[in-house]
Amino acid sequence: MFEITILGNGAATPTHQSNPSAQYIQLDNQHLLIDCGEATQIQMMRYGIKSQKISHIFISHLHGDHYWGLMGLLSSWHLQGRKTPVYLYAPRALDEIIRLQLKASQTILNYALHFSPIPADSPCYLVETPSFSVQSFPLKHRIDCTGFVVRERPDIRYNLRKEMLGPTLGKAQILALKQGQDTTDTLGKPLRVDQYTYKFLARSYAYCSDTMPDEAITPYLHGVDLLYHETTFLHQDLDKALATLHSTAQQAAQVAHDAQVKRLLMGHFSVRYEKPAAAFEAEARRIFAESYASVEGHTYHIDSQAVG
Ligand SMILES: [Zn+2]
Ligand SMILES: [Zn+2]
Known part of the structure; x- marks a missing residue:
């Protein structure tokens, strides 16, 4: 099993239609969370995800729409009596932010919270287990921000x-x-x-939010089965994308095309677009046919492909 559930795909602020960034990944018996915007806990309850199973959390950057749900989640696990450790990978400053909040509320967590800072300027294998790996790589945004590639291991499975x-x-x-x-x-x-035996290639998933389009990341994305790339704007609003270091649907489609990924999933939609899906898909598909606007609450499966 390799599935990604979109918990939030909106940019900047929550609205009635969308929540800030968060994604839940199940890779066989591994449970991961990428970004943790406000309302991530509520979204997990809504979609029947047992959050206690999550062992690894990856935070792309410290704009609030990507981590303001984290403190609440860590606190709920404490109140629920969680004992199993949590491995948190994030920009270095988040460690201090968490410590300060725990100190102010005189809370000592029941479980071990292992914090690992993500290098901002160079790629890094954050996790390497016999069954999967997670690699981070720098994105181009207003503050330090990294993308992630989650890969099954080993490269070929029988x-x-x-x-x-x-x-x-x-x-x-x-x-x-x-x-x-x-x-x-x-x-x-x-x-x-x-x-x-049947021989299968390892499956892979990449997450790029937030960023302006950047050719330097193409090697990290090359050939992945599913790429989630932010598309905050339509190309008609390119000036806004340039000013805020975000991407348009057309630009994300070009990234997907250049990296020869199999499918593109778009998200981090600006709240200025009321019903973004059709317009974003139409724009992206002119360049990359397998482009889809992500839908909150949907689970996207990555199927095994037999080879040889
Ligand atoms: Zn954002
Ligand atoms: Zn941002």
Whole structure:
């Protein structure tokens, strides 16, 4: 399973139609949160997400629309008696902001909050486990801001063909095949990995908000299955995008095209557009056909693709 649920896709301020940035990612048994704008807790309740499962949080930058829901979430977990640790990756200044708020309310969290500052000027692997990695990379915005790429690991995965399973395959044989190794069954008969498994490429998801279009990020995005790129404005408002270091739908589509991603998901829509979806999709699809306006509450699946 590799799914992204959009909790908020609006820019700057909450409205009746949209909430500030936040996304929940489930990658098999991993639960991640990217950005945590105001109302993220409420949105998770609304869409049936069990927030306690989240172990890793990534904050792109310290404009309030990307993290003003975080303190409330951390506090609720404390009040609910959470014991499992939380790994938080964010610009360095957030550590002090959190400490000050905890100090002022004389709160000592029940759980361990592990804070790791994200380098602002260079790419960095923030997380590398046997099953997934998260890499950050610098974006171009008014303050330090980073994008993220979430990737399955390893690069190639082997899933067993169920119809090939039988009594002469034990745990050791299954483990070897899943690791892509030829082996022998319990009677000594050779088992070839290409006969017993399907081969899949690792899936990937990239998040770029907030930023003006930047060619320098193309290598990090190259070939990802799904790219969420901010589109605060339509191109008719390019002057506003330039003034605030944001992107237009046309520019995001060009980024998606240049990076040869499979699908583009747009968001961080300015509140000036009342019903943005159709206009943003029409503009982006002139350059990149697989462009979609994100919808709050929708879960976007990334499917495995068999190879070989
Ligand atoms: Zn923003
Ligand atoms: Zn911003």
